[in-house]
Amino acid sequence: MALTSDDVQRLARLARIEIDAGATRDVQAKLDAIFAMIDELLSIDTAGIVPMAHAQDLMLPLREDAVTETDRHALYQQGAPSVAGGLYLVPKVIE
Amino acid sequence: MSWEVVIGLETHAQLSTVSKIFSGASTAFGAAPNTQASAIDIALPGVLPVLNRGAVERAIRFGLAVGATINRRSVFARKNYFYPDLPKGYQISQYEIPVVQGGALTIATDAGEKTVRLTRAHLEEDAGKSLHEGLPEGLTDVSGIDLNRAGTPLLEIVSEPDMRSSAEAVAYARKLHALVMWIGICDGNMQEGSFRCDANVSVRRAGEPLGTRCEIKNLNSFRFLQQAIDYEVRRQIELIEDGGSVVQETRLYDPDRNETRPMRSKEDAQDYRYFRDPDLPPLTLDDAWIERVHAAMPELPEAMRARLVAQHGITDYDAAQLTSSRALVDYYGAAAAALPAKDAAAHKLVANWVLGEFSAARNRSDVAVAAAPVPPAQLAGLLRRIADGTLSGKMAKEVFDALWAGEAAGDDDADAIIERRGLRQVSDTGAIEALVDQVIAANSATVAEFRAGKEKAFNSLVGQVMKASKGKANPAQVNDVLRRRLEA
Numbered sequence: 001m002a003l004t005s006d007d008v009q010r011l012a013r014l015a016r017i018e019i020d021a022g023a024t025r026d027v028q029a030k031l032d033a034i035f036a037m038i039d040e041l042l043s044i045d046t047a048g049i050v051p052m053a054h055a056q057d058l059m060l061p062l063r064e065d066a067v068t069e070t071d072r073h074a075l076y077q078q079g080a081p082s083v084a085g086g087l088y089l090v091p092k093v094i095e
Numbered sequence: 096m097s098w099e100v101v102i103g104l105e106t107h108a109q110l111s112t113v114s115k116i117f118s119g120a121s122t123a124f125g126a127a128p129n130t131q132a133s134a135i136d137i138a139l140p141g142v143l144p145v146l147n148r149g150a151v152e153r154a155i156r157f158g159l160a161v162g163a164t165i166n167r168r169s170v171f172a173r174k175n176y177f178y179p180d181l182p183k184g185y186q187i188s189q190y191e192i193p194v195v196q197g198g199a200l201t202i203a204t205d206a207g208e209k210t211v212r213l214t215r216a217h218l219e220e221d222a223g224k225s226l227h228e229g230l231p232e233g234l235t236d237v238s239g240i241d242l243n244r245a246g247t248p249l250l251e252i253v254s255e256p257d258m259r260s261s262a263e264a265v266a267y268a269r270k271l272h273a274l275v276m277w278i279g280i281c282d283g284n285m286q287e288g289s290f291r292c293d294a295n296v297s298v299r300r301a302g303e304p305l306g307t308r309c310e311i312k313n314l315n316s317f318r319f320l321q322q323a324i325d326y327e328v329r330r331q332i333e334l335i336e337d338g339g340s341v342v343q344e345t346r347l348y349d350p351d352r353n354e355t356r357p358m359r360s361k362e363d364a365q366d367y368r369y370f371r372d373p374d375l376p377p378l379t380l381d382d383a384w385i386e387r388v389h390a391a392m393p394e395l396p397e398a399m400r401a402r403l404v405a406q407h408g409i410t411d412y413d414a415a416q417l418t419s420s421r422a423l424v425d426y427y428g429a430a431a432a433a434l435p436a437k438d439a440a441a442h443k444l445v446a447n448w449v450l451g452e453f454s455a456a457r458n459r460s461d462v463a464v465a466a467a468p469v470p471p472a473q474l475a476g477l478l479r480r481i482a483d484g485t486l487s488g489k490m491a492k493e494v495f496d497a498l499w500a501g502e503a504a505g506d507d508d509a510d511a512i513i514e515r516r517g518l519r520q521v522s523d524t525g526a527i528e529a530l531v532d533q534v535i536a537a538n539s540a541t542v543a544e545f546r547a548g549k550e551k552a553f554n555s556l557v558g559q560v561m562k563a564s565k566g567k568a569n570p571a572q573v574n575d576v577l578r579r580r581l582e583a
Contacts, residue, residue: 014366016177053170053192058376065112065149068119073129076137085231086128087239090179094227094238 003028003035100328101297101305102264103256106271107249108281109221109289110153116220116248117144117187124287132223132242138182143374150248151378153280154194154218155388157250160278160395161213163198165385169217171375175368179240180223188251190369193217194378200254200274201397202266203415211267212255221247250280256295256305261324265317268292269419277396277421291315296327297341306331307341311348311355323348327355399424407431408439413446422464423449426471433475436482444478452492456499469498477509487570490518522569524576527560530568531576534559545581553577 008028012019019027073086082089115122118135135142158165172190195216201208223242230239252271258264272290275281283290292315297308311327314320326348331341346355394402396418403414403424417424431437431445453474457467477494480486486494494512497503503511513519521527534556535542541559545552560573 014368053168053371053377054373054375056376060146060376060378062148062151063119063145065114065147066119067114067121069114069121069131069133071130072134073132076132076134076139077129082237084234084239086130087226087230087241088129088179089234089237090240092227092236092238093179093225 003031097301098298098328098332099301100259100261100324101256101299101308102258102261102324103295104254104258104264104267105293105295105310106252106254106268107221107291107293108157108252108271108275110150110248110250110280111282112147112149112153112248114147114149115246116147116150116218118246120246122247124284126243128239128241129243132245136182136223136246137242138184144187146375146378147248150218151194151380152384152388153248154216154250155380155385156278156280156392157216157252157275158195158198159385159389159392160274161195161198161200161216163213163216164196165380166192166194166196167380167382168192169194169378169380171218171372171378172369173372174219178222178225179238180225180242180245182223182242182245186220186222187372187375188219188369189217192377194380195250200267200270202263202270204263204266209257209263211257211263214253214255216250216252219249219251221245221249250275256297256308261321261328264294264324265321268317268320273420274396278393285315288315292320294320294324294327296324296331298328298331298335306335307343309341309343309355310345312345312358314348319348319350322350322353323355326353330355396424403442407442407446409442409446413443413450416450417446420464423454426453426464426467429471430475430478433472434478434482441478441482444482445475448474448478448495452495456495460499468501469495473498473508480509480513484522484569485513485520486518487520487566489566490520494518517567519567520569521564521567522572524572527564527568527572527576528580530560530563531573531580534563535577535580542581553581556581 005024005028008019008024008031011031012027077083077086077088080088109122110116112122114120115133115136118133120133120136121131123131129137135144155165157163169189170192171187173185174188174190175185177184193215197215198213200211200213202211203209221244223240223245226239226241230237254267258267272283272285275290276283281289285291291313294311294314295308296311297306299306309327309331311323314323327346334341345358347358348355400411400414400418403409403417404411407414409417417427427445427449430449431442434441434445453467453469456469457464462468474495477486477491477498480494481488481491490513493516494509497512497516498508502508538556538559541552541555545556556577557570557573560577561568561570564573
């Protein structure tokens with residue numbers, strides 16, 4: 001399947017990235033190549049094969065339910081652009 | 096034209112673990128902002144999530160309680176969306192293969208019992224909180240982000256669209272709420288957001304295929320759930336009857352205005368781009384673990400209800416009411432155990448009082464069972480005096496009110512109050528006969544009316560005897576003696 005430039009802009013919006021008009025064609029060509037590869041994969045007969053959930057055959061390790069962390073918010077917030085009263089501040093988001 | 100309402104619920108139950116689902120940070124409610132947000136919860140680079148065994152065990156417990164399939168292998172996925180209170184840019188959830196699949200709950204409706212099928216229940220993490228008000232002084236045009244809640248374990252329980260009215264939806268939500276508390280996987284605190292519902296609502300004309308649904312988000316009380324659904328049903332029916340059509344969308348309920356409104360800025364939000372989380376291999380459960388969880392399960396409400404009917408001889412209705420809450424049935428059990436008699440009459444007396452006076456008093460003062468001022472042993476002390484004929488029903492209510500008001504404390508205090516207020520019922524036949532004779536002699540006109548066939552006159556005479564005894568005569572005995580005398 002070939003993508004349209006509208007598809008590319010929609011994907012960009014979903015990914016919260018900006019792709020200017022000049023770059024659209026380039027991104028479109030790269031994505032088309034990826035979709036072509038997906039089409040190729042889809043042509044393989046996978047009937048009766050259980051889908052793989054993870055690239056490695058690992059068991060999920062579990063931890064006991066216990067509090068092991070201490071309050072380190074002062075350290076963590078040193079890297080934040082804006083904080084007040086222990087809160088991270090961001091541009092106003094309200095529904 | 097009659098409309099059919101179709102409702103399915105998605106419920107988020109916060110699991111009662113002490114630590115988060117993927118980190119060792121505390122889940123305690125009410126801590127200062129961000130003091131319980133670890134490097135994993137705030138999504139610092141280079142960290143990896145490690146699943147909490149306690150959260151998994153609670154999910155298994157739930158699956159067993161609703162007769163669901165526990166998937167021996169389930170998979171975590173990333174649900175991608177952008178919001179400041181979700182620092183990773185995705186929520187870890189389960190998508191294609193959840194830990195719990197199927198199951199059912201039975202609810203009571205006006206038309207009898209009804210089964211609501213469950214689709215699934217899956218483990219996921221909660222997001223943080225965005226604060227728009229009450230920020231430190233001088234801050235405008237900003238929101239504050241508190242990530243203490245980020246990573247709190249949730250079990251999202253999804254029902255099939257099996258409910259047909261807001262009343263059924265509330266009955267289901269209440270049943271589910273009682274069950275998660277009963278099996279100890281969630282504290283059920285709705286004010287703190289530990290149990291919240293999203294309702295999928297659609298309408299259709301009888302016999303037609305399903306209509307387009309709207310999802311109402313974040314209903315954190317049973318009353319709001321009912322009101323939001325009622326509003327949404329009216330809105331959809333009016334829309335269609337006016338020639339419009341329902342648009343599938345997410346709506347928020349505004350309790351102040353009692354209406355639902357579409358959520359804005361969510362144009363593309365439905366496209367979550369789920370994919371399997373490469374940080375987490377599949378969760379595998381072995382039969383031995385599931386068997387251990389099964390062995391440690393408490394007796395479930397339905398089983399206990401049947402047992403109370405069979406062993407205690409109380410009615411199925413009373414047993415259903417009592418087992419609607421773990422705390423209530425525990426109270427009933429403790430009161431019954433403190434009574435010397437173990438027959439059906441004793442159990443019925445306890446059930447009547449726990450569901451009657453006790454529950455009414457609790458509702459009036461809005462207190463939880465555990466916080467009630469009359470502990471079970473004290474109630475049993477009172478019931479003993481009803482069973483042995485010391486107290487009439489009316490006197491017992493007076494003693495109960497005095498106990499509730501804290502007039503005395505301790506297990507024998509019903510007796511102390513009976514003594515102090517002189518509430519001993521007169522059951523001495525000789526004394527009652529004397530009173531009856533007095534009243535007959537002094538009310539010849541009323542006696543004549545009764546003999547002429549006016550049954551009301553009898554009640555008036557009973558009232559006179561009770562009055563003459565200052566309310567202390569055993570009413571049943573007064574009835575007997577009076578009738579015997581009058582018909583002699």
